[in-house]
Structures are given as structure tokens and as C-alpha cells.
Amino acid sequence: MAKPKDIDWGELEAIIDKHRGETWALIPLLQDIQETLGYIPEESIEPIAEALNLFPSQIQGVISFYAGLSLKPKGKYVIRICRGTACHVKGGRSILRFMKKEVELDEGETSPDYQFTLETVACLGACFLAPAMMVNRAYFGKLSPPKVTSILAEYGKKKGED
Ligand code: FES
Structure with a gap:
């Protein structure tokens, strides 16, 4: 691990x-x-x-x-889900709920293997992509549950894996 x-x-x-x-x-x-x-x-x-x-x-x-600075070790991949208004009206909240289930983390938590950290932010500045998220420095938008699953797969999250 x-x-x-x-x-x-x-x-x-x-x-x-x-x-x-x-x-x-x-x-x-x-x-x-x-x-x-x-x-x-x-x-x-x-x-x-x-x-x-x-x-x-x-x-x-x-x-x-500063949100980018932390006293706690974070995962290799830091997932930031937008909870801003533009994302919220386009279903951001259900994306967050889905993501929490997929990575089995709550906001602010890091997986025991230090692979993922889940955070939310007020706005990612990419409202035209709503609902949007970032993984480290990469932006992902127009999210849907299947899209989230395939993005996570790119970062090595397999279905059913802890
Ligand atoms: S409200 Fe989500 S990126 Fe701005």
C-alpha cells in the first residue's frame, strides 16, 4: 500500500x-x-x-x-468537485453524491492507500463546463455518472475497488 x-x-x-x-x-x-x-x-x-x-x-x-496548501498528506489524485451555482443547477450535487459513492470518501477525506482525496470548491472558474470537476490540474466538464466512472478509470480506479 x-x-x-x-x-x-x-x-x-x-x-x-x-x-x-x-x-x-x-x-x-x-x-x-x-x-x-x-x-x-x-x-x-x-x-x-x-x-x-x-x-x-x-x-x-x-x-x-490557501486551498492549495495542506498540513495533511493528500492523495496522489486530488478530486475537486464544484459546488458553485452554475454547477449546482446542472446537477452538481448528484455528481458529488455519485463521486462519494465511487471513491468511498466524504468531502475532505483521503483514501487509506493515498490514491484519492475528495474536495469541493466554491467555483472552478469553468462554469460553461457545468457540472465540472478537476483531478489535480485537469478539468472535466458536462459530467454525468458514466463520465465520472470513466474518468476515474483513467486514474486507476477500478469498479468495486476500495
Ligand atoms: S459554478 Fe462550477 S465552475 Fe463555476
């Missing part, structure tokens, strides 16, 4: 060192860590704060503000 990568402290320190003293670089630094490790380990907050002369609470605040 795949597990989130163990923290590679060498890699983490290299990212922090690259931005040492650059207070303005907090967000790019956090994005770097997020992309490299798939999340921002709690243990990295102190060293980041020290390197950028900030308070740990400032780092925490930024992480909780």
Missing part, C-alpha cells in the same frame, strides 16, 4: 535554505514544499518561521487560507 512519502529533511532544508531571509517568498516556499512532499509537515513550520523571520502563527495562517 502506498504511503505518503516519509519526510525527506534534506530536501525540505534545501527548499527552506533557498528562500532563507526572503520574507516575501513565504507563499512560493510553501508551494515548493507542497509540490515536493504533497503536503506541508507540521514539523517544518518552526524552521520556516525561523528562516523567514516570521512567527509560526503567520505560517499557519497562510496555510489555512
Whole structure:
């Protein structure tokens, strides 16, 4: 079973060192860590704060503000279902219900094998595709249950698989 990568402290320190003293670089630094490790380990907050002369609470605040940053490991594939108005009127809610059943996850959950994370967002900015979702950076629109099943199959989700 795949597990989130163990923290590679060498890699983490290299990212922090690259931005040492650059207070303005907090967000790019956090994005770097997020992309490299798939999340921002709690243990990295102190060293980041020290390197950028900030308070740990400032780092925490930024992480909780930005949807793309997370203190928890996420799945290899992050599914984001739109719950905005345009998607809602085109059946977005039933797509979300169907997706929850297919991946056996609730909003905000990650599968035990770290394959999928399910999230919802206020609007994906692709309302003309309603109902829409994203898997990592890829957009999918005009969704229907069969379409969702075939998209999930592309990402390695087999029918009946946990
Ligand atoms: S409302 Fe769903 S993409 Fe905008």
C-alpha cells in the first residue's frame, strides 16, 4: 500500500535554505514544499518561521487560507468537485453524491492507500463546463455518472475497488 512519502529533511532544508531571509517568498516556499512532499509537515513550520523571520502563527495562517496548501498528506489524485451555482443547477450535487459513492470518501477525506482525496470548491472558474470537476490540474466538464466512472478509470480506479 502506498504511503505518503516519509519526510525527506534534506530536501525540505534545501527548499527552506533557498528562500532563507526572503520574507516575501513565504507563499512560493510553501508551494515548493507542497509540490515536493504533497503536503506541508507540521514539523517544518518552526524552521520556516525561523528562516523567514516570521512567527509560526503567520505560517499557519497562510496555510489555512490557501486551498492549495495542506498540513495533511493528500492523495496522489486530488478530486475537486464544484459546488458553485452554475454547477449546482446542472446537477452538481448528484455528481458529488455519485463521486462519494465511487471513491468511498466524504468531502475532505483521503483514501487509506493515498490514491484519492475528495474536495469541493466554491467555483472552478469553468462554469460553461457545468457540472465540472478537476483531478489535480485537469478539468472535466458536462459530467454525468458514466463520465465520472470513466474518468476515474483513467486514474486507476477500478469498479468495486476500495
Ligand atoms: S459554478 Fe462550477 S465552475 Fe463555476
